[in-house]
Amino acid sequence: MVRTERVIQQFMELVKIDSETQYEREIANYLLRFFKKSGLTVLEDNTAKHTNHEAGNILAHYPGNTKKESIYFTCHMDTVTPGKAIKPRIQNGFICSDGTTILGADDKAGIAAIMEAIQLLNEKQMEHGDIYFLITSGEESGLVGSRYFNEKSLPVKYGYALDSDGEVGQIITKAPSQVKLYATIYGKAAHAGVSPEKGISAISLTAKAITNMPLGRIDEETTANIGSFEGKGPTNVVCEQVLLIAEARSLSKDKLDKQVKAMTKALETTAESMGGNVDIKTEVMYPSYCFNEEDQVVKTAIRAVRNMGIEPATATSGGGSDANHLSGKGIPTINLAIGYENIHTTSERISTDQLVKIPELIIEIVKEVESI
Template identity: 30%
Template sequence: MPVDTKAATDRLMRFLAVEGVTGQEAAIGRELMAALKESGVPAKAIRLDDANTRIPVPTETGNLIVDLPGRGALHNQPRIMFMTHMDTVPLCAGAKPKKSGRKIVNSAKTALGGDNRCGCGVLVTLAAELEKHKLDHPPITLLFCVREESGLYGARHVKLDELGSPVMAFNYDGGSASNVVIGAVGADRWTVEIMGRASHAGVAPERGISSTMIMALALAEVKAGGWFGKVVKGKRQGTSNVGPVTGGEGRPAGDATNVVTDYVHVRGESRSHDGKFFKEITKAYKAAFEKAAKKVTNAQGKSGRVKFKAETDYYPFRMKDSQPIIKRAVEAVSAVGGTPNVRTANGGLDANWMVRHGIPTVTFGAGQNEAHTIDEWINLDEYDRACALAVQLATMR
């Protein structure tokens, strides 16, 4: 059954025009609900959950969940789920999408928001096509998650009993519709507070304890030990990065050049497909900061202090090739004219948490390119293929 690609593109343009950066998804949530109703989904089948009340950072709204009863010969088959996220990175604020041939580009100097308005377009198009053509399909749950871009929070905090016990899920995120992503890395997000002692840097520098120097020594130790950037230790691999360095929320690291800096706050991350190895990377950072703090002393022999905290953002997963969901995904990609590319991802996905919740989940792309940059654009041929793929996945016998 061919998909109405013009209607699908119109929906995508409509969704791209609605701002909804991570944590501020109320407006795009309302637009999605309106589009679903226009597509024939009854209002009673559409609801918002209360995940935002459990997310530890301010979040305007909960996840959007839609229940589609099974129809026809497949009505009593096990439930399946299609999911995506409805937030964008903050760089997308102010985007102005426009069509340019078989692309959607941006006339503003921002990111476009194809990540992940494309996924939203695919899921609403799926609902519209199933209703328009009265296609046979099993019971389906549609899940639009909040705050994916800032920590996979919506998927992490969804209540499983809200989802209707799906036996498998298909997630739409970035890249090609032919990508069959069956695994992804896990990651720690860590912070370290470095406490030194302030002193006049020109009059009595020896009385101070420089938190900046503690940080410098720690990072030099990490780099020398091979724990920064791409990390390879024998057969184990991972990555790490040092992110924002500040003096706390909204403050610079240090107050003036003539004052020994007494406080620095550092944020970073550690990643690996190996569930133990990314924690080893984090431990290497912790040890380096603690060692550096002891090294930096003042004239009185007092040293600095550090407070290191780490939290697992998401856990790695790699599904077995023999799982039914992978067979279904590969067959569906082939059926819509694609060449299946079974692979793993080096970034976190909502699928990380779905698999952790016990729901096997494959992730596909939907035509997003150069995501999180001002060069972002959407390949409409891939987007159309992603929409056709969703219909294929939903109606396969």
């Protein structure tokens, strides 16, 4: 059913549209035109006023022609940097950039697949319920589009994010929550040559606190990492302030709370022992999700993958996606692998074989949705 050349050309056209995160206006306008031309009801929400991005989320509705459960598919319109003036090319069966930019398969491979699936639905006679397509903005800026998305505008039973690496057929049934930790560490300034003993180095304090933190792979469900810490000043002054940014992730809320507490305690106790102070703020970036093969959202995907002649594989992700926020808002959502590789680098690529399989998977999922 899938028209190989059409999918490839559509993808190549999409990646040429600049859409680095925050600057999504051009790609948003392109998608609004496509959805309207294809006969779907489409709107752009008002989340841009909360996210400070050029565009909000786009929600399109493809009305059903029979009584089947309503479902949705989602992917994001923004890319990471460097993503301007992308020049895609096909080399040895893979689509890649010229090496000076990313490719943008994350997540324009998902968008191209949705566009092909809509064209197939328009061309073929098949029974389906209501289908919604949610294209988010700001995914690469901390999932902000889905964070502010109003789930009441999406009247569906469950859905799928098209936004994971791995070969088509892999189903991400679990993904962790993330908490960001922001700390300001205060020491005491003093002349570094005349009277260093009168000072308290915020840099030394921070370094010692970090060595007391459990970091890296904590267990099979939990990780933690220091992103950066920075203390500025001349070498002849004992540094009196450091800014630290860190994160923790876990599939388990209890384990996540424990990890954040351990990192906080390391900072507080070290500051106390050295005579400094610390101000710590934490923020939950997104919730976790966890489904099993008995959940309808997973069962439908497994049947669809098998219809393609592929043996499905369930997996756990260490990262977050829009599926985290949308599941957290009460809409069961899992992430599906769509075949892109080396994302967020100038070596990013996707094979043409994988690209063509994504719209096929969408159509097979639509077929497998149960009747009401």
